[in-house]
Amino acid sequence: GAGVSQTPSNKVTEKGKYVELRCDPISGHTALYWYRQSLGQGPEFLIYFQGTGAADDSGLPNDRFFAVRPEGSVSTLKIQRTERGDSAVYLCASSLAGLDQETQYFGPGTRLLVL
Amino acid sequence: AQSVTQPDIHITVSEGASLELRCNYSYGATPYLFWYVQSPGQGLQLLLKYFSGDTLVQGIKGFEAEFKRSQSSFNLRKPSVHWSDAAEYFCAVGAQGSYIPTFGRGTSLIVHP
Numbered sequence: 001g002a003g004v005s006q007t008p009s010n011k012v013t014e015k016g017k018y019v020e021l022r023c024d025p026i027s028g029h030t031a032l033y034w035y036r037q038s039l040g041q042g043p044e045f046l047i048y049f050q051g052t053g054a055a056d057d058s059g060l061p062n063d064r065f066f067a068v069r070p071e072g073s074v075s076t077l078k079i080q081r082t083e084r085g086d087s088a089v090y091l092c093a094s095s096l097a098g099l100d101q102e103t104q105y106f107g108p109g110t111r112l113l114v115l
Numbered sequence: 116a117q118s119v120t121q122p123d124i125h126i127t128v129s130e131g132a133s134l135e136l137r138c139n140y141s142y143g144a145t146p147y148l149f150w151y152v153q154s155p156g157q158g159l160q161l162l163l164k165y166f167s168g169d170t171l172v173q174g175i176k177g178f179e180a181e182f183k184r185s186q187s188s189f190n191l192r193k194p195s196v197h198w199s200d201a202a203e204y205f206c207a208v209g210a211q212g213s214y215i216p217t218f219g220r221g222t223s224l225i226v227h228p
Contacts, residue, residue: 004158031214042119042205042218043159056215091158098214100147101166106158 002026004107006092012113013082021077021110023092029105031098032075034067035091037109043091049075050098082114117142117208121219128196129227136191136222138180138206147209148189149216150180154202162204165189176200201226 005024013019025032030051035043045059049069057067064082069075079086089111093104118141128134140146147166151159163174170182180191189206203223207216 033215040124040220042207042220044218045215048214059215093158095214100209100212100214101164102214103161103164104216106151106160108156108158 004092004094004105006090006107006110008110009108010111010113012115014115015082015084017082017114019079019082019112021079021090021112023075023077023094023107025073025075025092025094026105027073029094029096030072031095031102032069033093033095033104034075034077035093037089037091039088046077046090048098055098079112082112084114087112087114117146117210117217119206119208119217119219121204121206121222123222124220125223125225127225127227130198131195134191134193134196134200134224136204136206136224138189138191138219139187140189140206140208141187142208142210144210145184147211147216148180148182149207149209150174150178150189150191151205151207151218152176152202153205153221159205162191196224196226198226198228200224 032049034046037043048056052072064080067077089109091109093106095102120139150162206219209216
């Protein structure tokens with residue numbers, strides 16, 4: 001079946017603008033994760049959804065970042081008043097039920113550049 | 116909290132040569148350990164994982180890794196590298212009951228023909 005998809009693949013915006021990044025998880029996966037990967041670094045956890053609710057948002061860096069998953073499938077990561085430091089690749093992953101031994105399946109990411 | 120160190124930023128090998136990528140972790144209990152590969156423009160793909168049992172773990176694409184508790188290591192190995200193995204490799208550590216692994220900064224593998 002289809003894997004995790006993310007749109008857009010690239011996004012260029014200006015400092016201070018608002019952006020939305022979309023993630024389509026694997027069908028039937030209840031757990032969805034957002035990570036941020038800065039240049040030369042590994043992915044860093046942002047937020048985890050179990051169904052429609054954010055079960056853990058401890059990785060969100062500040063209140064400019066927000067994510068939703070209203071129907072328990074597609075998720076949108078929203079960044080307000082973007083800053084140059086927000087430039088990174090934003091990765092989405094999904095897993096079947098969110099258990100600790102499950103494999104997380106990653107999407108190709110959205111590369112965000114804030115000018 | 117757990118942490119991961121991948122001491123090598125870049126590794127260069129010749130095609131057909133053997134490969135070992137190093138990973139050291141810090142965690143108080145028995146960790147969950149993972150190796151992922153990321154090719155350009157692609158998402159991370161799980162190569163293998165260790166939770167318990169046999170300390171030598173076999174993965175996809177001919178990779179294996181060995182968990183050594185005494186050395187806090189989980190090094191990734193492959194006996195003969197192919198040009199298509201050129202990619203970024205990430206080691207990650209998780210904990211029982213936690214769904215969020217902590218990733219290392221990655222090792223970039225360059226394969227010479």
